[in-house]
Amino acid sequence: MIDDFSILRNFNQGFSNKNYMDKKTAQRVVITGIGVVLPGADTVSQFWDNLVNGNSQIGKLTRFDSTDIVVKAAAELNDFDYKKYLPDIDEKLVKNYNRETLALMSAMDLAQRDAKLHNTKIDPSKIGFIDSSSRASLSWWEHSWKRFHEDKDMSQFDRYAVMTSMASNPTNLTAIKSNIQGFVTTISAACVGGHHAVSLCYQAIRKGRANVMYAGGHEFPLIKPLMQMYSDPKSRVMSAESENYKKAMKPYDKKRDGFILGEGAIVICMERLEHALARKANIYAEVLGGLSYNEADHALRMDLTGAKASNGISNLLRISNRSLIDVDYFCGHGTATYNNDLAESKAMERLYNGKEKKYWAPVGSIKPIYGHTFGAAGIINVAASALMIKNQTLCPTINLDEPDENCDHDHVAEGARKTRVNLVVSLAFAIGSQSSFISMGALD
Numbered sequence: 168m169i170d171d172f173s174i175l176r177n178f179n180q181g182f183s184n185k186n187y188m189d190k191k192t193a194q195r196v197v198i199t200g201i202g203v204v205l206p207g208a209d210t211v212s213q214f215w216d217n218l219v220n221g222n223s224q225i226g227k228l229t230r231f232d233s234t235d236i237v238v239k240a241a242a243e244l245n246d247f248d249y250k251k252y253l254p255d256i257d258e259k260l261v262k263n264y265n266r267e268t269l270a271l272m273s274a275m276d277l278a279q280r281d282a283k284l285h286n287t288k289i290d291p292s293k294i295g296f297i298d299s300s301s302r303a304s305l306s307w308w309e310h311s312w313k314r315f316h317e318d319k320d321m322s323q324f325d326r327y328a329v330m331t332s333m334a335s336n337p338t339n340l341t342a343i344k345s346n347i348q349g350f351v352t353t354i355s356a357a358c359v360g361g362h363h364a365v366s367l368c369y370q371a372i373r374k375g376r377a378n379v380m381y382a383g384g385h386e387f388p389l390i391k392p393l394m395q396m397y398s399d400p401k402s403r404v405m406s407a408e409s410e411n412y413k414k415a416m417k418p419y420d421k422k423r424d425g426f427i428l429g430e431g432a433i434v435i436c437m438e439r440l441e442h443a444l445a446r447k448a449n450i451y452a453e454v455l456g457g458l459s460y461n462e463a464d465h466a467l468r469m470d471l472t473g474a475k476a477s478n479g480i481s482n483l484l485r486i487s488n489r490s491l492i493d494v495d496y497f498c499g500h501g502t503a504t505y506n507n508d509l510a511e512s513k514a515m516e517r518l519y520n521g522k523e524k525k526y527w528a529p530v531g532s533i534k535p536i537y538g539h540t541f542g543a544a545g546i547i548n549v550a551a552s553a554l555m556i557k558n559q560t561l562c563p564t565i566n567l568d569e570p571d572e573n574c575d576h577d578h579v580a581e582g583a584r585k586t587r588v589n590l591v592v593s594l595a596f597a598i599g600s601q602s603s604f605i606s607m608g609a610l611d
């Protein structure tokens with residue numbers, strides 16, 4: 168049985184191949200499976216093709232009437248049919264599941280199939296699942312509350328609503344369906360939650376408590392009240408683009424005006440290296456370390472000097488037994504907001520401490536492809552980074568036509584770049600003064 172509390176006690180201290188455990192017993196961790204249920208992608212190849220070709224899945228917002236709000240675009244999961252992925256699921260149960268649960272179950276099934284772990288005989292107590300969602304089940308609450316007020320229909324508040332409405336239930340029900348009997352929990356930590364999930368999975372395997380861990384993220388934020396909140400005129404952080412939707416998100420660009428929301432689910436399979444090698448698994452990349460901390464500063468934005476982020480990245484590289492010169496790419500948080508873009512670039516400036524920009528590793532953003540997915544964003548970043556390492560190709564930062572003078576460094580704006588990609592650092596920042604970084608490398 169996994170000792171949940173011992174994992175959580177060490178969580179913010181950072182995890183690596185060299186620290187916090189005996190070297191003789193430390194386990195290396197690799198990524199062996201990816202499952203996606205995202206707009207325009209339900210296979211690894213589709214996911215990668217969209218990223219590497221800069222094919223944005225952002226389009227016109229159709230989920231509700233947006234006449235009276237400034238936001239007109241979204242990355243919508245419009246063609247999702249759970250039967251395609253879960254043909255054997257009991258329909259008696261499905262009626263009590265929401266869309267988020269079915270999407271997460273589907274992503275899990277796809278990840279298991281990609282890892283070739285579907286229906287295999289692994290001790291279920293040595294398998295765990297950590298999922299991330301920043302809000303979860305908002306669509307259910309909105310739908311049910313509307314039905315109650317308009318139709319006075321109390322039927323949606325039956326005993327099954329306890330399952331459907333809980334933030335943790337997509338995770339729990341997915342674990343039940345997949346017979347996962349190890350450490351299972353849901354993390355809600357805004358935009359760093361995905362990285363937190365990866366770090367907890369990493370630590371569970373490193374300490375020998377699991378052979379396989381699944382790190383997931385799901386987010387379905389396309390409801391009007393939430394989008395109104397993020398597009399408040401006094402503090403708007405969402406793009407108001409109303410014509411060319413695919414160009415709505417412009418990270419690091421002088422004309423950027425915010426992010427666009429996306430929805431969907433993603434699960435990655437993380438595995439003990441020896442376990443993966445023994446069964447001749449396909450390995451995308453190795454997870455080298457994770458570092459999470461709280462800046463204890465501004466509640467709504469990052470430290471704009473970049474000092475805390477650069478220090479955090481330096482600490483991550485140290486515990487990962489790597490140096491700055493080893494980094495080939497930073498998979499940025501890249502939300503196309505002024506504060507995020509500026510803080511990331513300032514962090515690079517401090518990190519490289521006077522070195523010419525031509526010596527800086529590129530910093531890119533993949534969010535213009537699938538939108539900002541909050542709790543799932545960190546998992547998408549990690550999956551994309553693993554594929555960049557596997558394919559030795561950097562994905563482009565699209566829509567970057569005129570770099571902000573404070574962000575004028577290499578963002579791979581010209582298109583996909585075939586190059587050496589042996590070490591990638593994924594960055595995540597969140598409301599609540601939170602930061603989290605994951606390092607990944609090619610398997611030596």
